[in-house]
Amino acid sequence: MKHATAGPRPWTFYVFASFFALFVLFLYGPMTVIYILSFQGPTGGLTFPMTGFSLRWFHALVTAERVGDIGGAFNRSIVLAVIVALLTVVLSVAAGLGFRRRFPGSGVVFYLAIASLIMPGLFVGLGIAVGFQLLGLDIDWYTSALGAQLTWTLPYGLLIMFAVLGRFNRAYEEAATDLGATSWQRLREVVLPILLPGIIGVALFGFTLSYDEFPRTVLTAGTRNTLPLEIWAMTTNVTSPALFAVGTVTTIVSFIAIGIALISIAVIQRRRTRGSGEPI
Amino acid sequence: MPSGTRNGEIRIVDVTKRFGDLTAVRDLSLTIPDRSYCCLLGPSGCGKTTILRMIAGHETPTTGEIRIGGEAVVGLTPVQRGTAMMFQSYALFPHRSVLDNVAFSLKLRGASKAERHRQARELLAKVRMERFADRLPAQLSGGQQQRVALARALITNPRVLLLDEPLSALDEYLRLRMRGELRRVQKDLGITFIHVTHTQLEAIAVADLVVVMAQGRIEQAASAREIFTTPRSAYVARFMGGQNVLSGTVESVIDGHAIVADEHGASFSTVVDGPNPLKGSRLVGSIRRDRVSVSKAQGCATASGKVNALVGEVHAIEYQGSYVKVTIQRPTGEEFVANVIDDDFFRDPLDIGDSVLARWSARDVLILEGAPDAGAASMDEAGGMLV
Numbered sequence: 001m002k003h004a005t006a007g008p009r010p011w012t013f014y015v016f017a018s019f020f021a022l023f024v025l026f027l028y029g030p031m032t033v034i035y036i037l038s039f040q041g042p043t044g045g046l047t048f049p050m051t052g053f054s055l056r057w058f059h060a061l062v063t064a065e066r067v068g069d070i071g072g073a074f075n076r077s078i079v080l081a082v083i084v085a086l087l088t089v090v091l092s093v094a095a096g097l098g099f100r101r102r103f104p105g106s107g108v109v110f111y112l113a114i115a116s117l118i119m120p121g122l123f124v125g126l127g128i129a130v131g132f133q134l135l136g137l138d139i140d141w142y143t144s145a146l147g148a149q150l151t152w153t154l155p156y157g158l159l160i161m162f163a164v165l166g167r168f169n170r171a172y173e174e175a176a177t178d179l180g181a182t183s184w185q186r187l188r189e190v191v192l193p194i195l196l197p198g199i200i201g202v203a204l205f206g207f208t209l210s211y212d213e214f215p216r217t218v219l220t221a222g223t224r225n226t227l228p229l230e231i232w233a234m235t236t237n238v239t240s241p242a243l244f245a246v247g248t249v250t251t252i253v254s255f256i257a258i259g260i261a262l263i264s265i266a267v268i269q270r271r272r273t274r275g276s277g278e279p280i
Numbered sequence: 281m282p283s284g285t286r287n288g289e290i291r292i293v294d295v296t297k298r299f300g301d302l303t304a305v306r307d308l309s310l311t312i313p314d315r316s317y318c319c320l321l322g323p324s325g326c327g328k329t330t331i332l333r334m335i336a337g338h339e340t341p342t343t344g345e346i347r348i349g350g351e352a353v354v355g356l357t358p359v360q361r362g363t364a365m366m367f368q369s370y371a372l373f374p375h376r377s378v379l380d381n382v383a384f385s386l387k388l389r390g391a392s393k394a395e396r397h398r399q400a401r402e403l404l405a406k407v408r409m410e411r412f413a414d415r416l417p418a419q420l421s422g423g424q425q426q427r428v429a430l431a432r433a434l435i436t437n438p439r440v441l442l443l444d445e446p447l448s449a450l451d452e453y454l455r456l457r458m459r460g461e462l463r464r465v466q467k468d469l470g471i472t473f474i475h476v477t478h479t480q481l482e483a484i485a486v487a488d489l490v491v492v493m494a495q496g497r498i499e500q501a502a503s504a505r506e507i508f509t510t511p512r513s514a515y516v517a518r519f520m521g522g523q524n525v526l527s528g529t530v531e532s533v534i535d536g537h538a539i540v541a542d543e544h545g546a547s548f549s550t551v552v553d554g555p556n557p558l559k560g561s562r563l564v565g566s567i568r569r570d571r572v573s574v575s576k577a578q579g580c581a582t583a584s585g586k587v588n589a590l591v592g593e594v595h596a597i598e599y600q601g602s603y604v605k606v607t608i609q610r611p612t613g614e615e616f617v618a619n620v621i622d623d624d625f626f627r628d629p630l631d632i633g634d635s636v637l638a639r640w641s642a643r644d645v646l647i648l649e650g651a652p653d654a655g656a657a658s659m660d661e662a663g664g665m666l667v
Contacts, residue, residue: 169369169371171367171368171369171371172371172373174338174365174367174371175365175367175371175373175432176373176384177337177338177357177358178336178337178338178358178363178364178365178433179358179359179364179384179385179388179432179436180357180358180359180385180388180389180436181388182388185388189384189387189388190373193373193375194373194374194375196375268375271375271416272374272375272416272418
């Protein structure tokens with residue numbers, strides 16, 4: 001593609017550039033302030049000025065002084081996000097492969113699955129909580145909250161799989177069958193490895209959607225909070241920069257998850273184009 | 281494992297394949313001899329790929345039977361059939377090296393790594409790709425990918441190799457080289473090759489048996505030379521190119537010669553063999569393009585009264601090296617093509633717009649079966665016909 005010959009930029013350029021600048025400011029400005037304030041000096045408060053620079057508030061998180069069970073909430077959220085990511089991968093890959101065959105009623109099934117994206121999350125959570133109570137089941141983060149989060153992550157996973165499979169050439173499967181693969185060998189040796197970058201994408205989505213899910217979780221987690229619920233509670237009763245320290249730590253965890261996913265996808269793509277020749 | 285018999289004869293018996301409301305293949309029967317090179321030729325949508333896929337086992341006939349080497353194979357896996365397929369996109373696994381792609385079927389059968397790599401290297405050597413064993417498919421050119429795909433299909437030791445438009449992704453130069461190579465491999469291995477193509481030249485260049493298809497049916501199945509020189513129907517004559525198709529009504533039958541006149545003043549005669557056609561009945565004939573001579577019309581010459589001649593205006597002149605393709609437009613708008621040997625043409629060259637008289641002899645007229653316009657509609661999509 002060649003750029004158009006240089007000339008004055010249209011006025012729309014300035015409109016969109018200004019809008020983008022605002023967008024960046026809104027997104028990263030407050031976050032940056034929080035990251036900076038999380039290193040507030042030991043005597044400092046929730047706002048500027050910084051009275052010094054310390055790791056005092058991060059320390060407060062691990063020692064659980066005054067700030068509640070942040071470590072426990074963090075652990076629960078990570079475990080829950082991993083479980084959600086795994087289930088989302090398994091179920092949406094299977095469903096995505098299944099939907100390639102237009103079975104009777106597949107349209108209805110698809111819309112039923114996707115509809116949960118537009119349902120208000122709070123009410124989904126409320127319904128699940130009430131349902132558990134009616135059935136006499138205990139609500140807990142690894143039962144009712146897990147189910148509630150899956151109503152959110154599975155439709156996303158399915159949509160991603162549709163996009164991934166849309167670019168998947170069925171001739172790969174036929175070639176595998178032609179060469180003598182059973183349906184299980186075909187899946188393991190050909191389909192899953194080829195789809196792997198997309199599957200990692202699904203896992204990443206499942207993980208991050210779960211990790212900061214709030215509306216569906218708030219009424220279904222029971223007595224032990226996940227991290228977003230814990231943070232929400234803290235905003236009402238914690239008045240120290242420890243709150244900001246939580247923000248910094250959780251952001252780092254998110255970036256690590258995204259980083260792992262992107263790096264593994266990049267490694268796979270690289271092996272496929274400039275590869276070492278070793279099978280993956 | 282491929283079945284015991286190595287006989288690669290294929291018998292398709294009354295096969296119909298429907299996809300919902302669409303009938304892709306209609307009551308089709310065909311026998312492809314063992315160790316032959318067969319081309320299924322036709323425009324897109326004629327059912328040729330569906331037949332290939334049914335032989336391969338990737339589609340199941342709605343009704344009818346397919347036998348390979350005498351065994352009924354419907355319901356069997358490709359491996360049980362002893363077939364292997366080379367896909368149009370090659371379908372090389374992007375995550376496996378060239379070596380592991382070729383060794384894949386041996387891996388599935390539990391061969392040790394050393395053994396399967398040894399055999400795979402052997403086959404790669406056969407297609408002269410051993411230097412690329414450690415590459416990934418994405419690092420190869422189209423022609424190289426095709427060789428790897430060929431090696432991967434052949435490692436299963438098939439009795440029938442099925443090729444779905446194998447040359448369509450290559451450039452012209454490679455296409456010509458690879459088609460020769462495919463033919464050589466087929467001769468070397470002594471197995472049956474079935475090659476699907478929509479390119480007439482490709483089919484007649486390599487095949488022992490050319491099967492011309494239209495709308496799910498076989499129009500003609502014969503040797504390349506027979507298809508080209510004695511097409512059975514107007515459809516085949518038009519599709520293969522190389523022929524002009526004329527139709528008209530029988531005016532008279534004298535001395536075993538029928539005179540047929542069309543509505544626009546041209547007439548042709550042909551040797552009648554068998555019962556005499558009825559006067560007034562319609563006949564369709566074809567005349568080979570390279571048996572037509574063209575001369576400048578003197579004054580306001582017409583062809584009336586002359587048999588085996590017609591007049592027109594030169595519409596296009598295309599130099600083809602050993603001959604010149606002269607396209608004549610008749611007053612009716614129909615085209616008539618003469619392939620004139622280059623020496624003859626340049627002795628008295630024609631120009632676009634010249635009025636010309638085209639002539640041929642009765643023995644070069646071939647009577648065709650069926651309606652004159654059969655298949656004319658599918659000509660447009662058939663695209664590049666023979667010159």
